[in-house]
Amino acid sequence: MTIVQPSAGGAAGRPSSSGGGLADVIDTILDKGLVIDAYVSVSLVGIELLTINARVVVASVDTYLRFAQAVNRLDLSEQQKGLPEVMQDMTQGVAKGKTKGVAQGALEAAGDKLREFAAGEEDEEPVPRRRRRSREEY
Amino acid sequence: MTGSTRASAPAGRAGGKSGAKTAGRRVQTRRAGAPDRSATPAAQATACYVYGVLPGDVEVTPEGSGVAGGEIRLVRHGELAALVSELRLSRPLGRPDDLIAHQRLLDDVAAEVPVLPMRFGAVLDGTESVARELLAPHHDEFRAALDDLEGRAQFVVKARYREDAVLREVLAEHPEAARLREQIRGLPEDASWDARIRLGEIINQAIEAKRDADTRALAEGLAPHAVAVVIREPTHEEDAAHLAILVDDERRQEFEEALEDFGRDWAERITLRLIGPQAPYDFVVTGR
Numbered sequence: 001m002t003i004v005q006p007s008a009g010g011a012a013g014r015p016s017s018s019g020g021g022l023a024d025v026i027d028t029i030l031d032k033g034l035v036i037d038a039y040v041s042v043s044l045v046g047i048e049l050l051t052i053n054a055r056v057v058v059a060s061v062d063t064y065l066r067f068a069q070a071v072n073r074l075d076l077s078e079q080q081k082g083l084p085e086v087m088q089d090m091t092q093g094v095a096k097g098k099t100k101g102v103a104q105g106a107l108e109a110a111g112d113k114l115r116e117f118a119a120g121e122e123d124e125e126p127v128p129r130r131r132r133r134s135r136e137e138y
Numbered sequence: 139m140t141g142s143t144r145a146s147a148p149a150g151r152a153g154g155k156s157g158a159k160t161a162g163r164r165v166q167t168r169r170a171g172a173p174d175r176s177a178t179p180a181a182q183a184t185a186c187y188v189y190g191v192l193p194g195d196v197e198v199t200p201e202g203s204g205v206a207g208g209e210i211r212l213v214r215h216g217e218l219a220a221l222v223s224e225l226r227l228s229r230p231l232g233r234p235d236d237l238i239a240h241q242r243l244l245d246d247v248a249a250e251v252p253v254l255p256m257r258f259g260a261v262l263d264g265t266e267s268v269a270r271e272l273l274a275p276h277h278d279e280f281r282a283a284l285d286d287l288e289g290r291a292q293f294v295v296k297a298r299y300r301e302d303a304v305l306r307e308v309l310a311e312h313p314e315a316a317r318l319r320e321q322i323r324g325l326p327e328d329a330s331w332d333a334r335i336r337l338g339e340i341i342n343q344a345i346e347a348k349r350d351a352d353t354r355a356l357a358e359g360l361a362p363h364a365v366a367v368v369i370r371e372p373t374h375e376e377d378a379a380h381l382a383i384l385v386d387d388e389r390r391q392e393f394e395e396a397l398e399d400f401g402r403d404w405a406e407r408i409t410l411r412l413i414g415p416q417a418p419y420d421f422v423v424t425g426r
Contacts, residue, residue: 036260043267050232064338
């Protein structure tokens with residue numbers, strides 16, 4: 001988990017190499033790599049694969065509403081502010097101050113972890129996505 | 139999940155392709171996270187889980203465990219070896235531990251020797267079938283692919299827009315979005331539904347266009363320092379780019395410096411993540 005971005009001093013953070021979280025694993029090993037079915041026909045063994053939801057971006061009404069809400073909350077400097085907005089901005093300011101630089105990487109990593117756990121629970125559901133029939137024919 | 143504690147194989151990488159023929163490279167596998175379930179009755183039907191194909195001159199130190207806790211071993215044929223572990227058939231595959239064990243093992247191995255990774259879930263009825271049906275009929279093809287991958291590793295770069303920054307860009311570039319934003323201001327969602335949908339749609343389209351442009355810029359900027367670049371599908375609506383990149387080991391620093399340049403230029407609007415080195419998942423292609 002590496003963030004490449006300048007620190008306050010302006011020097012770019014060095015990307016160190018790392019493995020990713022479960023979400024990155026799913027992006028990588030579920031639809032990449034050699035497909036054994038293409039090479040082997042006789043001794044392939046059918047095994048129950050659990051449902052694994054790869055992340056696919058599909059624009060939906062929910063996406064649009066979320067964007068609209070995000071842009072609605074956006075603090076544009078020319079905006080005239082009532083008191084509640086000012087207070088909201090202050091709390092946001094504090095949060096932003098905390099998440100600068102390296103800490104932001106940690107927070108984002110933590111975010112990934114949370115998604116992992118959510119995905120994990122889903123993955124534990126014993127719902128077969130597909131069941132390849134055994135093709136042992138001899 | 140750090141990559142810094144790479145297994146320290148006793149023998150280093152053989153230099154160059156000819157070195158691949160010299161025996162004695164050892165790959166030490168780290169213990170995978172999957173709990174050891176091997177202490178189950180031997181009466182249960184088992185099969186052979188296949189991770190990938192390696193050069194035949196490789197040794198595996200049998201201390202790691204693979205998917206579902208199976209012991210890692212090699213099945214050899216000619217100048218190839220398949221990395222496999224035993225698997226109970228009664229146990230469904232695909233838990234987080236299984237997925238992580240699969241990738242971790244392949245990435246550890248790839249740090250030492252070239253490997254052709256299989257897609258998750260490749261299972262044959264036994265080691266004999268692995269040699270007879272997988273390795274033997276495709277020996278030369280796999281051997282050539284491994285030679286191509288010698289001294290190269292895959293990296294994944296994920297770029298994500300900083301939400302506030304990209305929304306500001308969109309508002310500045312799309313007057314209708316700015317107008318709609320004013321229109322919904324202070325109104326509850328159900329009183330401004332149509333305007334919100336339209337606004338969100340404009341933003342989404344604008345970000346898609348930015349993603350296309352930024353993905354192209356990043357891919358073109360990194361390509362001179364890479365063997366090959368694959369553009370992956372986005373995994374989030376605020377993704378700016380998602381690339382898999384094959385890099386020569388000796389050009390890794392130059393590649394990372396090129397990426398850092400993007401990180402600097404984009405610091406205000408995009409967060410970059412570099413994942414790897416890992417096995418070349420995106421650069422092995424099933425021909426038939």
